Structure formats: C-alpha cells, structure tokens
Amino acid sequence: xxxxxxxxxxxxxxxxxxxxxxxxxxxxxxxxxxxxxxxxxxxxxxxxxxxxxxxxxxxxxxxxxxxxxxxxxxxxxxxxxxxxxxxxxxxxxxxxxxxxxxxxxxxxxxxxxxxxxxxxxxxxxxxxxxxxxxxxxxxxxxxxxxxxxxxxxxxxxxxxxxxxxxxxxxxxxxxxxxxxxxxxxxxxxxxxxxxxxxxxxxxxxxxxxxxxxxxxxxxxxxxxxxxxxxxxxxxxxxxxxxxxxxxxxxxxxxxxxxxxxxxxxxxxxxxxxxxxxxxxxxxxxxxxxxxxxxxxxxxxxxxxxxxxxxxxxxxxxxxxxxxxxxxxxxxxxxxxxxxxxxxxxxxxxxxxxxxxxxxxxxxxxxxxxxxxxxxxxxxxxxxxxxxxxxxxxxxxxxxxxxxxxxxxxxxxxxxxxxxxxxxxxxxxxxxxxxxxxxxxxxxxxxxxxxxxxxxxxxxxxxxxxxxxxxxxxxxxxxxxxxxxxxxxxxxxxxxxxxxxxxxxxxxxxxxxxxxxxxxxxxxxxxxxxxxxx
Amino acid sequence: xxxxxxxxxxxxxxxxxxxxxxxxxxxxxxxxxxxxxxxxxxxxxxxxxxxxxxxxxxxxxxxxxxxxxxxxxxxxxxxxxxxxxxxxxxxxxxxxxxxxxx
Numbered sequence: 001x002x003x004x005x006x007x008x009x010x011x012x013x014x015x016x017x018x019x020x021x022x023x024x025x026x027x028x029x030x031x032x033x034x035x036x037x038x039x040x041x042x043x044x045x046x047x048x049x050x051x052x053x054x055x056x057x058x059x060x061x062x063x064x065x066x067x068x069x070x071x072x073x074x075x076x077x078x079x080x081x082x083x084x085x086x087x088x089x090x091x092x093x094x095x096x097x098x099x100x101x102x103x104x105x106x107x108x109x110x111x112x113x114x115x116x117x118x119x120x121x122x123x124x125x126x127x128x129x130x131x132x133x134x135x136x137x138x139x140x141x142x143x144x145x146x147x148x149x150x151x152x153x154x155x156x157x158x159x160x161x162x163x164x165x166x167x168x169x170x171x172x173x174x175x176x177x178x179x180x181x182x183x184x185x186x187x188x189x190x191x192x193x194x195x196x197x198x199x200x201x202x203x204x205x206x207x208x209x210x211x212x213x214x215x216x217x218x219x220x221x222x223x224x225x226x227x228x229x230x231x232x233x234x235x236x237x238x239x240x241x242x243x244x245x246x247x248x249x250x251x252x253x254x255x256x257x258x259x260x261x262x263x264x265x266x267x268x269x270x271x272x273x274x275x276x277x278x279x280x281x282x283x284x285x286x287x288x289x290x291x292x293x294x295x296x297x298x299x300x301x302x303x304x305x306x307x308x309x310x311x312x313x314x315x316x317x318x319x320x321x322x323x324x325x326x327x328x329x330x331x332x333x334x335x336x337x338x339x340x341x342x343x344x345x346x347x348x349x350x351x352x353x354x355x356x357x358x359x360x361x362x363x364x365x366x367x368x369x370x371x372x373x374x375x376x377x378x379x380x381x382x383x384x385x386x387x388x389x390x391x392x393x394x395x396x397x398x399x400x401x402x403x404x405x406x407x408x409x410x411x412x413x414x415x416x417x418x419x420x421x422x423x424x425x426x427x428x429x430x431x432x433x434x435x436x437x438x439x440x441x442x443x444x445x446x447x448x449x450x451x452x453x454x455x456x457x458x459x460x461x462x463x464x465x466x467x468x469x470x471x472x473x474x475x476x477x478x479x480x481x482x483x484x485x486x487x488x489x490x491x492x493x494x495x496x497x498x499x500x501x502x503x504x505x506x507x508x509x510x511x512x513x514x515x516x517x518x519x520x521x522x523x524x525x526x527x528x529x530x531x532x533x
Numbered sequence: 534x535x536x537x538x539x540x541x542x543x544x545x546x547x548x549x550x551x552x553x554x555x556x557x558x559x560x561x562x563x564x565x566x567x568x569x570x571x572x573x574x575x576x577x578x579x580x581x582x583x584x585x586x587x588x589x590x591x592x593x594x595x596x597x598x599x600x601x602x603x604x605x606x607x608x609x610x611x612x613x614x615x616x617x618x619x620x621x622x623x624x625x626x627x628x629x630x631x632x633x634x635x
Contacts, residue, residue, distance in 0.1 A: 118613040212593045226591050258596050290572045295536040297576060335580060338573045345570075349551070356552070358628055363619035371631045372552070380554035389563050391551045393570055396539060399547075406574060411588030413580055418592050453562075456569040472592025497593050 003028040008090040008185040008239040012131070015089035018078055022071035022089030026133050029091035030064055033135065033183045036161075036526050041139045041154030041174075043110060048156070054164045056526050057156045058178035060096050062136040063103055067091075070133045077131070085131030087246050091184040095175045096137035097144055098124050098188060098230070099219040107221050108142045108152035111355050111362045111382035121219020122251045123188060123230045130246040135184050138174025144190060144223045145348070145386040147198055147461045149173025150452040153384050159448070160203060161526035162487055166445040169199030169461075175233045176203035181526045186243050187233040192224050193340050194440075194465025196231050197477040201440035201490025204479045204524065206507070207233045208240045209465075211498045212472035213258040215244075216251030224347040225256075227469045237478060237507040241265035244500060260498055268501035269508040274321030276434040276506065278493075279328035279424055280314055284438040287463045288334040289456070302442040302464075305483040310439050313480050313491050316513050317437070317506065328424055328431055332417045336466040337459055339417065342397050342410035343470075349394025352387060355379065389455060418471045425473075425496040435503050439464050440477040440490035464492065474500045478507045482519045486532035536572045539564070 003011070003025050014020035038055025039046060040062070046052075077084040099105045099117030106112045120128075128134065139158045141151040148167040149158045158173040160166040161181040168177040172189030176199035179187050189196040191209035200207025208231045215230045222228060232243035248262040285307060287300045301307075314324045357363035357378030364377040383391075397406045424431040441464055451458050468475040474497075477490040491510075495503040514520070523529030539547075544564050548555055555563065608614060612624070620627040 115617065118608075118610070118617070212591065213595065252601070255600050256591075256595055258593075260596060290536075290576050292536070292569055292572050295572055295575060335577060338577045341570050341574050342577070357619060358626060360617035361619075368629055371629050374629050375552040376554045379552055383553075385559060385562065388551075388553055388555070388559065389566055391553065392544075392547050392563060393567055395547050395551050396543075396567065396571075397574065399550075405578075408588050409577055409580075409582070410574075411590060412582050412586045413577055414592070415586050415589035416580075416582070418589055419586075454569075455566045456573060459570075459573075470592055 004032045004182040007236055008087065008234060009242055011090050011185060012086060012088045012242070015074060015078065016084060020089065022074035022133060023068065025089045025091060026067050026071040029135055029184060030062070030067070033059060033062055036181050037183060039156070041152060041157060043113060043153060046156060052156065055159065056161050056177050056181045056183070057158050058093065058138045058174040058181065058183060059136050060106060060108070060139050060154050060174070061103060063134055066102055067133050067135050070128060074131045074133070085129060086242065087127060088131035090132050090186060091135050092127055092132045093135050093138045093175060093178040093184040093187040094124055095140050095172050095187065095189045097140060097190055097221050099221070100124050100134065100137070103137055105137070105221070106154065108140045108154050109382065109384065109387070110153045113362065115361050117219070119219065122216035122253065123247045124219065126247045127188065132246070138178050138187065140174055141171035141386065142384045143221070143387050144171040144192060144195055145390055146170045147194070147458050148452055150448065151384060151386045160445050161524040162204060162445070163525055163531050165447055166487065167202065167448055169202035169445060171195040172233065173199045176200045176205055176207065179203070179205045179233050179235055180524055185234065186239060189231060189233050190220060191229045191231055191469065192227045192344060193469050194462035196233060197440050197465045197475060197490070197492060198462060200233050201477045202445035202488065204488030205233055205235055206237055206240045206476065206478050207231065208244060208476040208500065209468065209474060210244060210248065210500055211258070211474045213256050214498065214500065215247045216254040216257045218251055218253045222351040224344040225351065226347060227344060237504055237511050238266070238269055240476065241269055241504045258498070263501045265501050265504055268505045271505055272321060273317055273506055273509045276322045277325055277432060278314070278317055278322050278506065279325045279431060279433040279436045280310070281328040281330045281436060281438065283330040283333045284464060287442045287460055289460050302439055303444065303483065306439045306441065306443065306489050309480040309489045310437060310491055313510055314437055316510055320509055320513055322506070325431060325433060328433065328436065330420045330424070330467070332413065332420050333467045335413050336417060336470060337463055339410045339413045339470060340462070340466050341393070341459065342406050343414065345390050345394035346398045346407060347394070348390045349398070352391050355382065357382070414470045417467050421471045421473055435506055436494040438492045438494065440492040444483045444485070444487035444489060468494050473497055474503060476503045476507050478510060482522060486522065537575055538568050539571060
C-alpha cells in the first residue's frame with residue numbers, strides 16, 4: 001500500500017519505531033499533491049482546462065520547505081532516541097483560517113492576501129509539537145462563510161474528489177478534499193454551523209466537531225465566537241481520536257478553553273458498544289424552511305438513501321449490542337438555521353469590524369479624502385459578497401430597536417435547543433442516551449454552481465449539524481455508504497458535553513463492523529475511481 | 534400572512550453604518566438575499582417560549598479560567614506587528630486625516 005494511503009496512526013507508529021522516515025512520507029505526500037491537486041487557488045485569473053476541471057484544488061499554498069524541515073526534525077529525534085511525538089511524520093493540511101508563522105494566512109479573502117501572522121495558532125503549534133508535518137494551507141469559503149468552498153476569493157475553488165463536478169462542501173472544503181484525495185492523512189478544520197462535518201460527509205471522510213472550548217481558538221480568525229470550534233478531519237475514527245488527543249486541552253491564552261482534564265480518546269476506542277443507548281429522532285428526517293412569499297414553513301424530507309444509511313447504521317449498532325431508542329423528540333432542531341442566521345451574523349459583523357485597512361491586510365490603492373472614506377473603499381474592495389451580506393445582516397439584526405425582537409429572542413430559542421440535548425442526555429432522565437444517531441446532511445454533495453448565490457438554500461444545508469453548535473455538544477460524522485450517483489453519505493453521532501470519547505467509540509465500532517462492506521472498496525475519482533453516470 | 538421586508542431606505546442606511554460601498558449589482562443582490570434570510574429569521578417569532586427560558590449566550594456553560602489580570606506584556610519584536618500595517622511612519626501606524634483632505 002502507498003504511504004499516502006495508510007492511516008495517520010500507522011504512519012506515526014512506523015516513524016516512531018524507526019521503520020519509516022518522516023522525510024519519505026513527506027516526499028510522497030508532496031508528490032501526491034503534485035499529481036492530483038492541480039493549480040493552487042489564487043487571486044490571479046486562470047484557464048479552465050478540461051484537465052484542471054478534474055483536479056482537486058484543495059491547496060492555496062504548499063509549504064514544502066517548512067514540511068521538509070519539520071520532517072527532518074522528526075527523523076533526527078528518532079535517530080537520537082528522543083520521543084518524536086504522537087503524530088510523528090504525519091502529513092497534515094491546515095484550513096487557511098489558522099495563523100501559522102512563516103505562511104500567509106488569507107482566510108480565502110482578498111483582504112488578507114499578504115497577511116503573515118506573527119504567531120502560530122495554539123492548535124497548529126500542538127500538532128507541530130506532536131511531530132506532525134504541515135504540508136500547507138487549504139482552501140475554504142471566504143472567512144469560512146459558506147457550505148461549498150465556492151465563495152473563496154482564491155479560484156479555482158476546491159472540487160469533490162469523488163466527482164469533481166460536485167462541491168466538496170464547506171467551509172472546510174479544502175481540508176476534507178485533501179484528506180479524501182490522500183494528499184494528507186489529517187486536516188485541521190473549523191466548525192461553526194457544520195463546517196467540518198458537512199464537507200467531511202460530502203467527501204467521504206471523518207470529521208469531528210469537539211465540545212465548544214475543548215480545543216483552543218487562539219490564532220483562529222474569528223467568525224462567530226460563541227460557536228467556532230477547531231477540529232480534526234481524517235479518513236478513519238482512530239485518526240480523528242489521535243488528532244484530537246494532540247490538540248485538546250486548556251490554553252491560558254483562550255479564556256473560553258475548558259480547564260476540564262483531557263480524556264484518553266484512543267483507549268476509549270477499545271471498548272465495545274454493548275449496553276449503550278443510542279437515539280433516533282424524527283426531527284432529523286426533514287428540513288424545514290420558509291416560503292419567501294407567504295412565510296409558511298415547508299417540510300422537505302431528506303434524501304432517501306441518506307435516511308436509509310442512518311437506519312442501516314442503527315441496525316449494525318444494535319447487532320453489536322447497543323440499544324436503539326426510537327422517536328426521541330428534538331423539537332427545537334428545526335429552529336437551528338433561523339437562530340444561526342441571527343447569532344452568527346451578529347457575531348460575524350462584530351468580528352469583521354477589525355478589517356479596516358489600518359492595522360493589517362488590504363488597504364485601497366485609490367486616493368481618499370479622509371479616514372472614513374479609507375474604511376469604506378477598503379472594505380468595499382477587500383470583502384467579497386458573502387462577508388458583505390453577513391455584515392449587513394448582522395448590523396440589521398443587532399440594530400437598536402430590533403435587537404430585542406431578534407437577538408434576545410434567538411438566544412432564548414438557542415437555550416431551548418440546548419434543553420433538547422440536556423433532556424435526552426440526562427442520565428436519570430426519560431431517555432438517558434449515550435449518543436444521538438442522525439444524518440450529517442440532508443442530501444449528498446450538490447453540483448458546483450447549483451446552490452452558490454442562493455444564500456438561504458446554502459445555509460439550510462447545515463440543518464442537521466447546526467443544533468450541536470448552538471448547544472456546544474460534540475458531534476462526529478463518519479462515512480456510511482454511497483448514494484446511487486456514487487457520492488458519499490455521512491452519518492452523525494452527537495454526544496453529551498465533553499463526551500468525545502463516547503461518540504468516537506461508537507463510530508469506531510460502526511467502522512469495524514462495516515469494514516468489509518462493498519462500498520468501502522470504491523475509490524474516489526481523484527484516486528482513479530470511476531464516476532457513476 | 535405576508536413576510537416582513539427590509540426597505541431600500543433602511544438598506545442604504547445599513548450600508549453606511551457598515552462602512553461599505555456597493556455597486557448597483559451588489560446592492561440589488563445583497564438586498565434580495567437579506568430579505569430572503571429575514572423570512573427565515575421571522576419564522577422564529579412563531580416559536581412559543583416558556584416563561585422560565587433565559588437567553589443563552591453559550592451552549593456549554595463556560596468553565597475556562599477566570600480572565601487574566603489586565604497586565605501589559607511586551608510582544609517580542611513588535612516591529613513585526615507594525616510591518617503588517619499597510620502604512621507606517623517611525624514605528625507608528627499611519628492613517629489619512631480623520632476629517633479633511635490629506
């Protein structure tokens with residue numbers, strides 16, 4: 001098996017044991033990037049050749065020199081009998097929303113084209129300290145604002161490795177695609193409303209949104225500060241556990257990072273699922289959205305194959321000894337998106353005020369008469385349409401006179417979403433669940449350009465994931481099959497606060513019980529697999 | 534039932550408050566999209582809220598450390614921070630005149 005195909009866990013084991021050189025793994029990963037990625041996303045005009053259309057385009061920037069230097073350090077540590085760390089030699093890509101010294105950090109925005117952060121995000125530093133090798137920065141929706149990676153100012157944006165006519169999802173689209181296309185074993189993404197889990201599901205990989213506060217946010221360019229969570233993307237559950245292990249923990253520089261001791265996530269995987277209570281909810285079977293003329297709420301059932309995959313997973317887990325609890329009410333799930341429109345836009349507008357052409361980033365080249373004109377011209381030229389939309393919406397919803405109608409009200413509905421989870425996870429309550437099992441997305445990856453531009457429809461693609469962000473609870477998506485078009489289906493396990501070990505354990509059990517399934521043998525298009533018509 | 538809409542006048546006011554300038558094309562696109570999103574937000578007004586529900590700013594109760602003392606700690610090599618500014622003079626960040634022409 002090629003080095004790029006094996007898991008992070010195995011790479012680290014072999015590098016630590018002296019069987020494999022980190023430099024060799026890095027060289028192979030760089031070769032895989034050259035083979036499948038195509039031209040990097042950039043602000044320059046580009047030619048859309050038929051060949052480039054079939055490339056992945058996950059990367060904005062490949063940090064070859066830095067990667068080889070980090071790999072060399074790992075190899076030296078092994079040669080000297082020192083501990084090279086739990087991620088020794090593992091190739092990792094970083095969503096370009098994390099500050100990494102020695103790279104540009106663009107947030108996929110024209111605004112930060114030349115921004116070189118003078119420090120490194122805590123999460124990234126921990127990956128490097130654990131012996132991880134950073135291969136580069138990968139594409140995303142501008143400032144993470146989107147669910148398809150198409151809103152990136154750096155084009156071409158990323159394609160889905162399973163079928164390059166489809167989107168990889170977003171906003172961590174480059175992260176999920178780089179892992180699915182075996183360019184890296186792991187990727188660091190962020191999840192505010194589903195931005196790790198939705199692209200991971202679309203690309204057939206594992207994506208974990210940890211509990212809010214489990215991983216430090218220092219060095220992550222903020223979108224919605226009460227929702228943002230960094231987290232791992234990997235090809236299997238064990239690798240997600242390993243990467244979480246390396247990053248979790250309190251950070252004195254992030255006052256919202258939790259002081260709670262970090263569990264042993266890898267050890268948790270060794271336990272089976274016998275006796276665990278796993279819930280299924282009818283409230284995760286449809287998307288609820290408003291009619292634009294009348295305001296009436298429509299109910300649209302999720303894709304049948306996705307629903308079937310959830311039921312099949314429940315059967316697999318039941319056979320493994322878990323107890324499946326049906327008809328668990330999660331009645332406030334359907335309000336997740338409207339609450340998100342309010343909370344995330346208000347927080348985003350506030351966070352984007354700092355981009356004004358003064359302290360860092362883009363400044364207009366045109367002549368201006370005064371400071372105010374500098375602000376306006378700079379922001380008009382630096383931001384793409386999606387950040388502008390979020391700023392305007394956030395300003396409207398938080399404006400004097402509207403705030404109590406919208407913001408305070410939305411925060412109360414957010415509390416009710418939280419109550420749904422409190423009730424089902426209450427150990428002495430009616431349900432006393434260990435996890436919820438749901439779809440990750442209502443449908444598999446949509447075609448490029450099909451949804452882009454329709455900000456309402458795009459946002460509703462996060463309906464299945466956003467409730468866990470409001471509640472702060474951890475959730476993981478794992479691949480569970482392919483639809484008739486050959487596109488990956490993801491199922492989601494949601495756990496109680498800081499119970500990452502529990503959802504990873506259930507995910508691992510599902511993975512092991514289905515390891516011989518025929519769909520697991522199918523390869524993505526970018527890796528030579530055939531695309532179904 | 535008809536849905537509430539943001540008026541063009543209010544939209545223009547928001548553009549000013551947000552320190553933005555928009556082309557006509559951007560204006561008409563963003564204006565429509567905002568009103569679509571408002572239809573979703575407005576659906577929340579139908580949600581009955583029990584008396585005892587308090588607004589929640591965080592899902593998980595924050596259990597981080599107490600805020601640190603507000604103490605000045607010098608950044609190593611502050612010139613790197615100044616170097617990020619689009620314009621600087623003598624180690625200071627420079628901006629155009631607040632009021633008139635420069």
